[in-house]
Amino acid sequence: VQAYVGIVTEPKKARVVTQRLARLPELRQLCSVSGEFDYIALLHADTTARLDVLLDEIGEIDGVIKTTSSVVLALRVDRSG
DSSP states (O other): OEEEEEEEEOGGGHHHHHHHHHTOTTEEEEEEOSSSOSEEEEEEOSSHHHHHHHHHHHHTSTTEEEEEEEEOOOOOOOOOO
16 A cells, blocks of 8 residues: 655654654655645555554654645556666
8 A cells, every 4th residue: 555645844843753754664755845745755554554553653743733645546657667
């Protein structure tokens, strides 16, 4: 199961949030972005139940204000190699 997670953080806690996220083995990518979110994370979980736990863990990190998740239903184009 793959999901993209938009993450909004408190500006002064962004470094701590990224350090905590980096410890998640299911985290495949973490990008700082412009726009509505501060970061977008790509997660790969074995099950939807594990994804649910991961999303709860991310939401409980001190400095995370909000998360918005989008579960990947189908991969239409992949040029990542």
